[in-house]
Amino acid sequence: MEQTVEQKLKALYELQTIHTKIDKIRQVRGELPMEVSDLEDEVAGLETRIQKIKADLDDLEDSIISRKNMIKDALANTKRYETQLNEVKNNREYDAISKEIEIQGLDVQVSEKKIKEFTFEISNKTQVYEKALFDLEERKKDLEVKNSELENIKSETQKEEQELTVVADEAELSIDARLLTAYKRLRGNAKNGLAVVTIQRDSCSGCFNQIPPQRQLDIRQHKKIIVCEHCGRILVDEALSGEHPVEEEELYS
Numbered sequence: 001m002e003q004t005v006e007q008k009l010k011a012l013y014e015l016q017t018i019h020t021k022i023d024k025i026r027q028v029r030g031e032l033p034m035e036v037s038d039l040e041d042e043v044a045g046l047e048t049r050i051q052k053i054k055a056d057l058d059d060l061e062d063s064i065i066s067r068k069n070m071i072k073d074a075l076a077n078t079k080r081y082e083t084q085l086n087e088v089k090n091n092r093e094y095d096a097i098s099k100e101i102e103i104q105g106l107d108v109q110v111s112e113k114k115i116k117e118f119t120f121e122i123s124n125k126t127q128v129y130e131k132a133l134f135d136l137e138e139r140k141k142d143l144e145v146k147n148s149e150l151e152n153i154k155s156e157t158q159k160e161e162q163e164l165t166v167v168a169d170e171a172e173l174s175i176d177a178r179l180l181t182a183y184k185r186l187r188g189n190a191k192n193g194l195a196v197v198t199i200q201r202d203s204c205s206g207c208f209n210q211i212p213p214q215r216q217l218d219i220r221q222h223k224k225i226i227v228c229e230h231c232g233r234i235l236v237d238e239a240l241s242g243e244h245p246v247e248e249e250e251l252y253s
Contacts, residue, residue, distance in 0.1 A: 003176070006222035009196075010240045011175050012183055016196035018168045023193045025157045025164075032150040039143040046136040053129045060118045060125070067111040067118070074104040074111070179225075186233060197228070198238040207231035 003011070081101045088094045172180055186195035190206070197206040199216055209230040211219075219226050220237045227234055 004222075005225060006240075008176065008179060009222060009225065009234075009236050011171065012179070012196045012234060013198075013236045013240045015168060015171045015175065015183070016187075016194065018164055018171060019187065019193060022161055022164050022168065025161050029150075029153050029157055032146060032153060036143065036146045036150055039139055039146055043136065043139050043143055046132055046139060050129065050132050050136060053125055053132060057122060057125055057129065060122050064115050064118050064122075067115050071108050071111045074107045078104040078108075183234070190231075190233065194233060196234045196236055198236055204228040204231060204233065204235060206233040211235070 078101055081097050081104065085094065085097050085101070088097060175183070183195050187193050192206075194206050197204060199205065199211055199219065202213075202216065203210050207228060207230050209228065211228070215226065218224060219235050220239070222237060222240070225234060
C-alpha cells in the first residue's frame with residue numbers, strides 16, 4: 001500500500017533518530033581513542049625527556065669526578081714542584097718551576113669553579129627531573145583510567161550499536177528507495193549526520209535559519225516533503241515523535 005507523506009516523514013524521522021543514537025555512540029568512543037593516543041604520546045615524550053635529563057645528570061656527575069681528579073693531580077704536582085723548588089740551581093729553573101706551580105693553582109681554581117657550576121646545574125636539573133617523574137606518574141594514571149574507560153565503553157556500546165544498526169536496517173526497509181537514497185545523500189553531506197530535523201524556536205534546527213510562519217504551517221500539515229532552503233535538510237514536525245515546499249522528485253536530483 002502506498003504510504004502517505006506523513007507516514008514517509010514519520011519513517012524518515014524515526015530512522016534519523018536511530019542513526020543519531022549510533023552517531024553519538026561512535027562519537028563518544030571516537031574521542032576516547034584520541035585521548036588515549038594523546039596520553040600515550042605524552043607518556044612516551046616524558047619517558048624520553050627523563051632519559052635525556054638522567055643522561056645529562058650522569059654526565060655532570062662524571063664531570064665533577066673528573067674535575068676533582070684534576071684538582072688532586074694539580075695539588076700533587078704543586079707539592080712535587082715545591083719540592084723541586086728547593087733544589088733549583090739557578091734563577092731560570094726557579095722561575096720555570098714557580099710558573100708551573102702558578103699554573104697548577106690556576107687549574108685548581110678553574111676546576112673548583114666548574115664544580116660549583118656543575119653542582120648548581122645538577123640542582124636545577126634534578127628539580128626538572130623530579131617534576132618530569134611526577135608528571136609521568138600522573139599521565140600514566142590518566143592513561144590507565146582512559147584505557148579502562150575505553151574498554152568499558154567498547155564492551156558497553158558495541159552491543160548497543162549492533163542492536164541499533166539492526167533496527168536501522170529494518171527501518172530502512174519501510175522507506176521508499178529513492179527517498180532513502182536522498183536521505184543518505186543529505187546525511188553524508190551534513191557534518192553532524194543530520195538529514196532530517198525539526199523546527200526549534202521558529203528555525204531549522206540543522207542550520208538555525210528562521211522559517212516563515214506559513215512554511216511552518218505547511219510542515220505541520222504533513223502534506224508535502226519540505227526541505228530547508230538554506231541547508232537542504234528535510235524539515236519535519238516535532239509532533240511526529242520539517243521552506244519552501246518541493247516536489248519529492250527534487251530530493252533525488
